[in-house]
Amino acid sequence: MMDTLVRLRASLRKNGWWRTLTLIPRNILFQLTDFDRKHGTNTGFQAEDDAGLPREHEGYEGAPPRLFHRIIRSLDIAPEHYAFIDLGSGKGKALLLAAHHPFRRIIGVEYNPRLDAIAAENARIYRHPERRMHAIETIRDDAGAFDLPPGDLLIYLFNPFKAAIMERVLANLERALQAEPLDVLIVYQNPTQRRLLDQAPFLERIAYREYRTKRFRKMPIGRVAIYRNRR
Ligand SMILES: C[S@@+](CC[C@H](N)C(=O)[O-])C[C@H]1O[C@@H](n2cnc3c(N)ncnc32)[C@H](O)[C@@H]1O
Numbered sequence: 499m500m501d502t503l504v505r506l507r508a509s510l511r512k513n514g515w516w517r518t519l520t521l522i523p524r525n526i527l528f529q530l531t532d533f534d535r536k537h538g539t540n541t542g543f544q545a546e547d548d549a550g551l552p553r554e555h556e557g558y559e560g561a562p563p564r565l566f567h568r569i570i571r572s573l574d575i576a577p578e579h580y581a582f583i584d585l586g587s588g589k590g591k592a593l594l595l596a597a598h599h600p601f602r603r604i605i606g607v608e609y610n611p612r613l614d615a616i617a618a619e620n621a622r623i624y625r626h627p628e629r630r631m632h633a634i635e636t637i638r639d640d641a642g643a644f645d646l647p648p649g650d651l652l653i654y655l656f657n658p659f660k661a662a663i664m665e666r667v668l669a670n671l672e673r674a675l676q677a678e679p680l681d682v683l684i685v686y687q688n689p690t691q692r693r694l695l696d697q698a699p700f701l702e703r704i705a706y707r708e709y710r711t712k713r714f715r716k717m718p719i720g721r722v723a724i725y726r727n728r729r
Contacts, residue, residue: 556657705722
């Protein structure tokens with residue numbers, strides 16, 4: 499309450515009465531829908547999240563919940579057959595959302611130790627009536643060096659890194675596919691390096707979609723490329 503009053507006074511000083519009044523509905527909507535406010539988690543972007551970011555890495559941004567669930571539902575798979583692996587899992591937002599689906603395992607791999615520690619804490623405190631999976635494994639590692647676990651995989655990539663690391667990830671995946679017969683699905687959101695996946699002879703692209711908001715003038719909210727291994 500105090501917090502709200504302080505912010506109201508600051509807005510009145512900065513924006514005046516009229517502008518403050520027009521901002522109130524937007525602020526109420528934000529407070530009601532903000533993920534971290536609702537769940538007590540820490541998944542939002544803070545400037546220090548990208549401090550010392552290596553050149554081949556992309557910065558932190560948490561997965562958008564509605565879009566994430568739309569994408570997972572569109573796959574039309576039995577989640578219990580797949581281990582969900584988020585390469586570049588940041589503060590674990592996609593892992594929390596994946597826990598609404600009954601995957602065989604949920605694993606996040608994050609290079610930045612600070613973000614990885616926050617992800618582990620978020621996994622501990624996240625309570626949502628639709629959370630079905632309690633076990634979320636968070637691993638501090640370079641995605642390009644990570645040994646994929648056995649069994650069928652759903653690999654989730656939310657624009658985590660540039661070409662050099664993507665090449666190492668694809669080389670690891672190709673080795674894993676040679677070692678055992680696997681079903682692999684790759685969901686690549688904001689797929690800036692999709693040329694590399696399009697060219698990988700062991701993958702086939704099964705969809706490329708642009709998602710838009712259902713309301714609010716159908717604004718673009720994300721692009722997703724989906725791949726599976728050739729059998
Ligand atoms: C756009 S964020 C996505 C976060 C998370 N996947 C989600 O959807 O909520 C990309 C993350 O990839 C991480 N990352 C970048 N390069 C990496 C690497 N080589 N190994 C592991 N993580 C990496 C970044 O630190 C960042 O947290």
